[in-house]
Amino acid sequence: MERTFDKVEEILKKHDYERKNLIKILLDVQKEYRYIPKEVVNYIAVSLDIPPAKIFGVATFYAQFSLKPKGEYTVLICDGTACHMEGSMSLVKAIEEELEIKPGEVTQDLKFSLDKVGCLGACALAPAMVINGEVYGKLTPEKTKEILRNLKEGDER
Template identity: 50%
Template structure:
């Protein structure tokens, strides 16, 4: 099974690479495409990109760890991002984070044991008028209250949310 997973990673990474010119300026876009597929950037993908772009592996690791949107660790099936920018923070976004953490039994930066959810805080979602805001996968939720959190998580089959 591990060999099959590795081959899937190599195969998909080759597809991504084939879709871009052999130029370093496309590195971030390639990393984003890979992460979208696997919910993280596997080491095997970094190795293939390093060879393809003639870029040191250390530089790719630097990029993957610099950008908060990228991850070298597997993420949950659904990634929850709660904004803690100024507008959201003053409207109690951390209360929303605490409620999610209580329900899912994880802290920001963690993933549930069943791999269903990952929780993150971010500096800005660009939705200040909807503060406090959060996004799950690519769906935005505004004016979130602790009372709404359980219902929102239930839309995603929320682990232990019933």
């Protein structure tokens, strides 16, 4: 895949090509591409004169980074204790049925990705999920499917 690095150059310039800003640079790259592409890692490594392995180390250490494409809608299902006890796994099953993906996967059209997380910090709303930063709580499998269908329909308009 051929990729221009204009956006990456803008990001590097914004952060003054400083190694100490690597995490901020990676956050901006992820925001731009919805993941951190391998060829972008290599470009940053050359630009900052650091080994690609160091960048991969940072990108794999922090949970907010992904080296695989994420969907336009990133669905995070909480599987912390409270959510698990309130049936979060039934929500995962409902999402798998509705979107035909499993946790860690992305739909073929790159519209949705699904991840299970240890805790969203929304225990009072158990079971809960977050889609692109918006928290949904007190969910049932049916309500979860309805939310996903509404997002799909919104895209089709």
